[in-house]
Every structure is written in C-alpha cells, then in structure tokens.
Amino acid sequence: MSKKKVLVTGGAGFIGGNFVQYMVNKYPEYDIYNLDLLTYAGDLTKHQSIENKDNYHFIKADIADWKTILPLFEKEKFDYVVHFAAESHVDRSITDPEIFVRTNVLGTQVLLDAAKQIGVEKFLHVSTDEVYGELDFDPNTFFTEETPLQPNSPYSASKASSDLLVRAYHKTYGLPVNITRCSNNYGPYHFPEKLIPLTISRVLNDQKVPVYGNGGNIRDWLHVHDHCAAIDLVLHRGAVGEVYNVGGHNERTNLEVVKTIIKMLGKSEDLIEFVKDRPGHDKRYAIDPTKLEKLGWKPTYTFETGIAQTIQWYLDNKEWWERIINSAGLKIQKKDI
Template sequence: MSKIKVLVTGGAGFIGGNFVKYMVDKYPDYEIYNLDELTYAGDLLKHQDIEPRCNYHFIKADITDRETIQPLFEKEKFDYVIHFAAESHVDRSISEPEIFIRTNVLGTQVLLDAAKAIDVTKFVHVSTDEVYGELDFDPSTFFTEETPLQPNSPYSASKASSDFLVRAYHETYGLPINITRCSNNYGPYHFPEKLIPLTISRVLNDEKVPIYGDGKNIRDWLHVVDHCSAIDLVLHKGPSGEIYNVGGHNEQTNLEVVKKIIKTLEKSEDLIEFVTDRLGHDKRYAIDPSKLEELGWKPKYNFETGITQTVQWYLDNKEWWEQIISGEYRDYFDKQYLLNNQI
C-alpha cells in the first residue's frame, strides 16, 4: 500500500515550517514534501533536525511557476495539499503590492489547477483573520465564519482574493477544500521582522522597540503549535467546503505584548519608542473559534505561558535568529542541498 503524500507549500516559513516539523514527527508513515521558493522569509535552518528523516523531502520551487508545479503534481500524485505559501508582511504589501498579488493570488490559482488535475483528496488553504477587516473595541464582538470579507491592506486583499478562488474551485469543479483563517501566530522560528521576535531581539540588544501609533491596536494571539494541531484536525476531519476560524482567546494590545516581553527580560520600558502609525492599521482582530471547537479542537496555550516559553526559546536559540538578522541563513541552502547534490 502506497504511503500518503502531503505537500506543504511555504514550508520554510514560520507557520508552514512549524507545521512541517509537526507532521514529520506525528505521521512517520506519511511522506511530507516541503515546497518553498526560499524568499527572504524562508529558511531551512529550522529543519536541520528532520532533514535525515526518510519521510521528509524538500523541493525548491515558485508556486507561480506553472511549468514546474503542474509536472510535479502529475509525477508525485499528492493526496493532500496544505497551502501556506504567501507573502505575508503587511508593511511590505503597502510598499510593494504587486508582489503580493502575484504570489498570493496567481500562485494559488496555479496550485488549484494542479490539484484539480490529479484529483487531490483535500486542498487546505491557510488564510488569515485580516480578510475580515477590523473590529471596534467592543469586547463582545468577534469575527465568525459568516463575517463579510472587508480587507483593508493589499496583503489582506490578496489573501481574500485567494480565499474566493479556493471557494470557487470547490463550487465550480467540486475540488475538496477547506479554508482556515487564523489570528496572529507566535512561537519558535518566527521571522524577526514581526512584532514579537522583533521586540525580543531588540530588547536583548538594548535597542529601541518601535510601536505604531499609541500601541492600542488589539490582536488575538495564537501559539503556532496550537495552529498546527488545528490544521491537522481540519485536514483529517473537516467536511469539504467548510471554513474554520482558528483563534487563541488571547487578546492583547501591541503595547501590552511589548511590555510583557520587556518585563520577562527584566529590561526598561524606556526602550519603547512610539512611531508614526501604519497606513490602514486595523484597530482590532478577535476570532470566535467555536465552529472549530465543535470539531474537537482547543488551544493548549494561554498567552502568559506561551509568551514566556517563546521568550525562553529565543534566549536558547540565539544562533538561529542572529543568522537570520545577519543574512547568513541564506547560505544554508547552497551548502546543504546544491553542494551535496540533494536536489
């Protein structure tokens, strides 16, 4: 009996990378394929421990490259596709929106066409709560799966567009799909441009931590391991066509997050520096994950425990994020794969 083949796109990124490690460990009888173009935010250093595993495979490719993706799908006959690959940094989308449309919309279409051609068992599209727009500060209001999509940044607009494409391929062609929409993730291997790892690295170096506006924007924080378990559940148990919100029940203002990190590291709040607010900065995101909880999921981490463990992880793994900041991580692919003729 042939093994189940799982393709994870964007598996060298933060969430996708954690999901690859999760799947390789949990399902030794599955063949896990990590497909990533290795843009600036993708690194393979995080996978050094699983590279020797016989059920782990890396493929360097661009999801918009139809001439590569289509033959790959026809050759490997993947059973499951979990689609993380995306440009995801809002600030970058404001200055370079075209890149986001190309990768997040056109890349998704290429993958959908390839998946349809080989009749995949399930295509899981990993999206974001940012497609819903923003909430006011009323703590009783939440995003549900029925909330209309009202994206406010080029990034979230590109993700909403890809969500619609995935849904359309299900409705038009009968492609088995699920869409997940998560709140802000945090945890190990988070690229240092994002709020939590940026704050940790700068505080450790006694550098100023920039906070947009007054720091009162609220996000619901989800530990990346909880997110991985949610996607695993949706992949195996979610009825085709269903959308699931994945939230951590951990609402925090950006200022609260930064202050907690500073306190954990026993540094001074004088390191906080308020800067001009970001264009189109959404006030608040908050998710109602009850539909997913009815499927059998619950987050294991509260924010207090999760942020303490995350700070400790960055203390214990300085070598990883220092290589990221310096840019040395980009040499790893050439050394590990090209020089060893592993691709």
C-alpha cells in the same frame, strides 16, 4: 497500501515550517513534501532535526510557475495539499503590492489548477483573520466564518482574493477544499520582522522597540503549535467546503505585548518608541473559534505560558535569529546578551 503524500507549500517559513515538523514527527506513515522558493523569509536550517528522516522531502520551486508545478503534481500524485506559501508582511505589502498579488493570488490559482488536474483528496488553504477587516473595541464582537470579507491592506486583499479562488474551485469544479483563518501566530522560528520576535531581539540588544501610534491596536494571539494541531484536525476531519476560524482567545494590545516582553527580560520600558501609525492599520482582530472547537480542537497554550516559552526559545537560539537578521538585512545591531 502506498503512503499518503502531503504537499506543504511554504514549509520553510514560520507557520509552515512548524507544521512540516509537526507532520513529519506525528505521521511517520506519511511522506511530507516541503515546497518553498526560499525567499528572504524562508529558512531550511530549522529543519535540521528532520532533514534526514525518510518521510521528509524538500522541493525548491515557485508556486506561481505552472511549468514547474503542474509536472510536479502529475509526477508525485499528492493526496493532500496544505497551502501556507504567501507573502505575509503588511508593511511590505504597502510598499510593494505587486509581489503579494503574484504569490498570493496567482500562486494559489496555479496550485488549485494542479490539484484539480490530479484529483487531490483535500486542498487546505491557510488564510488569516485579516481578510475580515477590523473590529471595533467592543469585547463582545468577534469574527465568525460568516463575517463578510473586508480587507484593508494589499496583503489582506491578496489573501481574501486567494480565499475566494479556493471557494470558486470547490463550487465550480468540485475540488475538495477547506479554508482556515487564524489569528496572529507566535512561537519558535518566527521571522524577526514581526512584532514579538522583533521586540525580543531589540530588547535583548538594548535597542528601541517601535510601536505604531499609541500601541492600542488589539490582536488575538495563537501559539503556532496550537495552530498546527488545528490544521491537522481540519485536514483529516473538516467537512469539505467549509471554513474554520482558528483563534487563541488571547487578546492583547500591541503595547501590552511589548511591555510583557520587556518585563520578562528585566529591561526598561524606556526602550519603547512610539512611531507614526501605518496606513490602514486595523484597530482590532478577535476570532470566535466555536465551529472548530465543535470539531474537537482547543488551544493548549495561554498567552502567559506561550510567551514565556517563546522568549526562552529566543534566548536559547540566539545564533539562529542573529543569522536571520544579518542575512535579511534587518539592521538590528548585534550585541552580546
């Protein structure tokens, strides 16, 4: 029997990269194909531990380029597609929405067409809780899979658009799909422009940590390794056509997250610098993952254990994130730790 072929788009990014490593190591009987354009947030050095394994393959390509994608699908005949590839930074989407529409909407449509053409077994689209909009501060309210989509940023609007395309390809063409919508991820190899790695790198360099508004915006934090296990479960056991929310039940204000990191690194809260809030900043995200839990998933990390391990990872991998910061031009000054 031939090996299953799994295409992972965006496998040089943060979540996709962790998922590629998870799949290569867990399923030696699968061939894992990592497709990535290697834009500013893409990095292949994270895969040094697997790059020589027989079941790992890398393809550099643009998901929005149908002249490349369709022949690739026809040649390789992928069994599964797990689609992470996306522009994902909200601040960047506010200043340059066009690239988000091209990658997140057009790119998804090209992949769906190619998947339909060859008849894949499953197309799993990895989305975000941000497509639901925002919640108020009532701790008893949560996003469910039935929550209407009300995106508030160009980024989340582009992801909601891609979600609807995935749904349409299932309803119209019978393409077997799943959509997962996750809360904020954290963990190893997180690109240093996002809140947790940005805070860690700045605190370690005794630099000011910018916090939007009063820092009261709430996010539900999910360790990336728990997220990978959830996607694996949905890929293999998720009911075709269904949406599954993936949440960590770890709600924290942004200010609480920053203060936790500062305290664990033994630094002063004087490093906190409150800055003007960004436009359309959602107040709160929180996910009810009951549907996924009934499928057999539970998060294994508490925020306390997960953030401690994440901080230690950044301490142990200083060279990686300093190189990423310098190559991406994020202007975080180097300073010996």
